[in-house]
Amino acid sequence: MSEQDEKPTPEVSDAAVESNTRAPSRRSLLGWGGAGLALGAAAAGGTAAVLTGGDRTVNAAASGAAVPFHGANQAGIATAVQDRLHFASFDVKTKDRAELVQLLKDWTRAAERMTAGQAVGEGAYGGLAEAPPDDTGEALGLKPSRLTLTIGFGPSLFAKGRFGLEGKQPLGLAELPKFAGDNLDPTRSGGDICVQACADDPQVAVHAIRNLARIGFGKVAVRWSQLGFGKTSSTTPDAQTPRNMMGFKDGTRNISGTDRAELDKHVWVSEKDGPAWLAGGSYLVARRIRMNIETWDRTPLQEQEDIFGRDKGEGAAVGKAKERDEPFLPAMLPTAHVRLAHPDTNGGAKMLRRGYSFTDGTDGLGRLDAGLFFLAYQRDVDKGFVPVQRSLAAKDFLNEYIQHVGSALFAVPPGVRGEDDWWGRALFS
Amino acid sequence: MSEQDEKPTPEVSDAAVESNTRAPSRRSLLGWGGAGLALGAAAAGGTAAVLTGGDRTVNAAASGAAVPFHGANQAGIATAVQDRLHFASFDVKTKDRAELVQLLKDWTRAAERMTAGQAVGEGAYGGLAEAPPDDTGEALGLKPSRLTLTIGFGPSLFAKGRFGLEGKQPLGLAELPKFAGDNLDPTRSGGDICVQACADDPQVAVHAIRNLARIGFGKVAVRWSQLGFGKTSSTTPDAQTPRNMMGFKDGTRNISGTDRAELDKHVWVSEKDGPAWLAGGSYLVARRIRMNIETWDRTPLQEQEDIFGRDKGEGAAVGKAKERDEPFLPAMLPTAHVRLAHPDTNGGAKMLRRGYSFTDGTDGLGRLDAGLFFLAYQRDVDKGFVPVQRSLAAKDFLNEYIQHVGSALFAVPPGVRGEDDWWGRALFS
Numbered sequence: 001m002s003e004q005d006e007k008p009t010p011e012v013s014d015a016a017v018e019s020n021t022r023a024p025s026r027r028s029l030l031g032w033g034g035a036g037l038a039l040g041a042a043a044a045g046g047t048a049a050v051l052t053g054g055d056r057t058v059n060a061a062a063s064g065a066a067v068p069f070h071g072a073n074q075a076g077i078a079t080a081v082q083d084r085l086h087f088a089s090f091d092v093k094t095k096d097r098a099e100l101v102q103l104l105k106d107w108t109r110a111a112e113r114m115t116a117g118q119a120v121g122e123g124a125y126g127g128l129a130e131a132p133p134d135d136t137g138e139a140l141g142l143k144p145s146r147l148t149l150t151i152g153f154g155p156s157l158f159a160k161g162r163f164g165l166e167g168k169q170p171l172g173l174a175e176l177p178k179f180a181g182d183n184l185d186p187t188r189s190g191g192d193i194c195v196q197a198c199a200d201d202p203q204v205a206v207h208a209i210r211n212l213a214r215i216g217f218g219k220v221a222v223r224w225s226q227l228g229f230g231k232t233s234s235t236t237p238d239a240q241t242p243r244n245m246m247g248f249k250d251g252t253r254n255i256s257g258t259d260r261a262e263l264d265k266h267v268w269v270s271e272k273d274g275p276a277w278l279a280g281g282s283y284l285v286a287r288r289i290r291m292n293i294e295t296w297d298r299t300p301l302q303e304q305e306d307i308f309g310r311d312k313g314e315g316a317a318v319g320k321a322k323e324r325d326e327p328f329l330p331a332m333l334p335t336a337h338v339r340l341a342h343p344d345t346n347g348g349a350k351m352l353r354r355g356y357s358f359t360d361g362t363d364g365l366g367r368l369d370a371g372l373f374f375l376a377y378q379r380d381v382d383k384g385f386v387p388v389q390r391s392l393a394a395k396d397f398l399n400e401y402i403q404h405v406g407s408a409l410f411a412v413p414p415g416v417r418g419e420d421d422w423w424g425r426a427l428f429s
Numbered sequence: 430m431s432e433q434d435e436k437p438t439p440e441v442s443d444a445a446v447e448s449n450t451r452a453p454s455r456r457s458l459l460g461w462g463g464a465g466l467a468l469g470a471a472a473a474g475g476t477a478a479v480l481t482g483g484d485r486t487v488n489a490a491a492s493g494a495a496v497p498f499h500g501a502n503q504a505g506i507a508t509a510v511q512d513r514l515h516f517a518s519f520d521v522k523t524k525d526r527a528e529l530v531q532l533l534k535d536w537t538r539a540a541e542r543m544t545a546g547q548a549v550g551e552g553a554y555g556g557l558a559e560a561p562p563d564d565t566g567e568a569l570g571l572k573p574s575r576l577t578l579t580i581g582f583g584p585s586l587f588a589k590g591r592f593g594l595e596g597k598q599p600l601g602l603a604e605l606p607k608f609a610g611d612n613l614d615p616t617r618s619g620g621d622i623c624v625q626a627c628a629d630d631p632q633v634a635v636h637a638i639r640n641l642a643r644i645g646f647g648k649v650a651v652r653w654s655q656l657g658f659g660k661t662s663s664t665t666p667d668a669q670t671p672r673n674m675m676g677f678k679d680g681t682r683n684i685s686g687t688d689r690a691e692l693d694k695h696v697w698v699s700e701k702d703g704p705a706w707l708a709g710g711s712y713l714v715a716r717r718i719r720m721n722i723e724t725w726d727r728t729p730l731q732e733q734e735d736i737f738g739r740d741k742g743e744g745a746a747v748g749k750a751k752e753r754d755e756p757f758l759p760a761m762l763p764t765a766h767v768r769l770a771h772p773d774t775n776g777g778a779k780m781l782r783r784g785y786s787f788t789d790g791t792d793g794l795g796r797l798d799a800g801l802f803f804l805a806y807q808r809d810v811d812k813g814f815v816p817v818q819r820s821l822a823a824k825d826f827l828n829e830y831i832q833h834v835g836s837a838l839f840a841v842p843p844g845v846r847g848e849d850d851w852w853g854r855a856l857f858s
Contacts, residue, residue: 015578015777021540040508068539084631084658086788091795114517124730124741125730125740125741125742127730128729128730129727129729129730129731129734130730130731131729131730132726132727132728132729132730132734133676133730135676136674136675136676136722136726137675137676137677138659138672138673138674138676138740138786139672139676140672140676140742141672187793190491200660201659202631202658203658203659203786206658206659206799209800210722210726210797213724213797214726217723217727221795222796222797223681223791223795224790224791225790225797226790226856227634227656227658227788227789227790228634229631229635229658230454230567230630230631230632239552239569243566243568243569243570244567245565245567245678246565246567247562247564247565247566247567247569248554248566264493269602284801293565293639293823294643294646297561297565297639297643298561298646300557300558300559300560300561300562301556301557301559301560301561302558302559303553304562311554312553312554312562312566313554313569315551330613348802354558354712357632358658359515359568359656360789360790361653361654361655361789362651362652362653362655366520366638366650366652368642368650368651368654369653370635370639378762393522
């Protein structure tokens with residue numbers, strides 16, 4: 001009965017969506033058997049059609065539709081933020097460049113299928129009985145759920161003597177500087193390759209990362225991974241602004257995923273910026289920010305609001321009535337988070353934030369291991385994350401309640417253009 | 430704008446739902462200010478009305494409705510399984526019985542409000558500016574999302590010299606026997622009190638556990654907790670059967686949450702069973718079952734299907750065509766999982782399963798720390814979990830791919846009858 005069911009997913013309030021078509025279920029596609037045929041049909045059905053504000057009659061999030069995988073930029077950046085995240089950072093184990101290239105090709109084909117709501121290869125029960133299935137099966141019958149898979153390459157991949165990429169390392173892809181207060185765990189930091197899986201259904205995101213890891217067995221190994229259960233930033237300004245684990249609205253003034261001018265100015269690497277292989281790509285900063293939840297929860301409301309520079313209920317900046325009223329920075333404490341992070345304090349720096357709240361059980365002292373997995377895409381790290389984080393690390397009173405425990409930087413290549421293209425082709429060609 | 434938005438949640442295919450009313454948002458309720466008034470209105474709006482199979486015109490899961498908190502049995506057991514889980518096991522730190530009783534009363538009042546979609550107490554920004562807020566705020570603006578909170582009491586709570594409960598310990602609430610292959614981590618096992626939070630939105634479930642922990646600060650401490658991202662069992666037999674992380678359908682023959690006779694026979698403790706305080710309650714077995722995902726993924730399809738005794742695609746038992754066809758046990762290998770777990774092999778034993786898939790990042794070897802967090806409610810553990818697990822632990826070939834790494838048993842008291850009642854009143858009176 002699954003094929004006929006409607007399966008809405010949360011956040012219909014995210015009105016800017018990728019598609020207005022009903023999505024085929026994974027199982028029904030699988031039933032068609034052939035790979036190319038089903039893929040073509042799904043891709044055609046997933047044509048981008050961004051709806052604006054008031055129009056909610058048809059909604060891709062609600063129908064669990066597919067986000068198109070192919071395009072000039074990778075999906076999962078300007079895409080309206082999905083509800084759930086599974087992020088994985090891989091170490092490359094093989095020393096063979098050809099083997100790595102083949103893996104990137106295999107991953108691309110698998111990503112095309114999974115984002116279209118199809119099983120990998122012959123599926124979970126479509127191949128030989130004597131062989132392990134091509135797909136692990138736990139997403140059978142689930143809708144595409146707006147799954148996006150976004151790849152990035154870390155600085156270590158370009159190291160001399162590894163894959164001959166040292167001449168192609170972008171200047172902007174150096175290790176991040178050490179910031180005041182950093183308490184980074186190397187086992188939660190860095191990595192040669194990252195894949196960000198976002199979907200409105202966590203089982204779909206987990207399935208995708210797991211199958212990429214399975215395909216890469218022996219060639220790559222997961223270095224660290226992070227699940228995010230709730231988005232903390234929206235790229236659809238007319239939607240309800242999500243709240244972080246401190247109870248405050250986050251990302252009110254985020255870059256809109258449909259604002260082409262802002263995206264070109266702050267997010268996409270241009271051909272002039274170089275290197276050529278990265279044009280249409282971006283830089284991704286990932287930071288695991290642990291919150292001292294228990295201490296924060298015993299802090300008076302006024303102090304919480306002073307620290308942020310916004311009120312907790314509406315999310316309005318100090319002295320303002322509404323969340324989206326332009327903040328008047330001199331009205332805030334010089335240490336207020338909003339003031340320190342504001343573009344006016346940082347030479348106009350803006351990033352597209354796509355972070356998620358996480359909760360990874362409890363630590364040895366019975367405290368919730370929870371916080372923000374910060375993800376930000378930007379055209380230039382030295383004009384984006386670095387100055388903003390320097391400013392925050394030096395002065396933000398929030399530092400009493402948070403700690404950066406993981407960090408990674410990746411160069412995110414442009415989109416895959418079609419079925420002959422693959423993740424990283426321009427880099428490896 | 431959030432108040433007017435429809436906010437569907439996943440799994441509309443779970444057709445049996447608790448309410449056909451539109452749910453008020455947390456924020457709109459908070460705006461009303463008064464506690465009792467808003468609570469009464471929400472409770473009235475949440476009247477139980479179970480819809481069956483074909484009727485999907487109005488759907489509580491889609492509207493994010495509230496599940497009534499009050500009743501003869503606790504919600505969160507027979508309730509149609511929600512999509513997400515946050516489970517916490519607490520150690521009681523206070524030695525003062527009166528303080529523990531007061532905490533249980535405070536928790537009950539908070540649970541009434543949170544399950545109705547309201548903030549705790551005066552809310553996240555409704556109290557004194559000089560005081561920490563009564564609610565942490567991250568669920569403001571979110572729908573009730575069918576949140577249920579279900580409490581249970583562990584054997585250690587009844588220990589002599591603690592709270593004077595030694596005479597009230599149910600005979601069935603002994604420690605579980607050690608099973609072959611158990612590799613239990615004490616830091617993931619046991620606990621004095623558990624709370625199971627289930628909701629269709631993980632942020633709502635996490636918010637609830639966090640606020641109970643906050644309210645209990647100094648009196649209780651979280652011993653361990655577990656997030657579940659995808660349900661692996663359904664209590665609505667006409668809905669799509671979920672798949673576990675091995676890619677197989679799970680819980681096909683689960684007890685239906687609307688089958689009163691089966692619930693009375695297998696789930697609810699009767700007055701005859703005793704003790705009196707537990708009548709209308711149940712026993713909960715929780716087991717953290719780690720799966721060796723990577724090994725499983727390299728196992729041939731035929732072997733996987735032989736191990737389960739079902740085919741992977743349809744989920745039909747060996748020799749049968751359809752998932753719900755009655756299995757013919759002699760057709761299966763004597764070691765087949767379905768055969769070993771079947772009631773006919775275990776003196777008619779049946780449990781109501783409510784487990785969730787989990788993924789907690791990766792272990793030190795780069796393997797996914799993933800599996801099944803098994804939750805089963807039953808009237809009698811010695812006729813339910815114990816014989817079934819003995820049989821599985823001894824013979825199930827699945828044991829090559831799984832390991833039980835956490836275990837706990839709780840007596841789950843009956844429901845809270847009204848606003849003068851509280852969790853555990855009969856036990857402590």
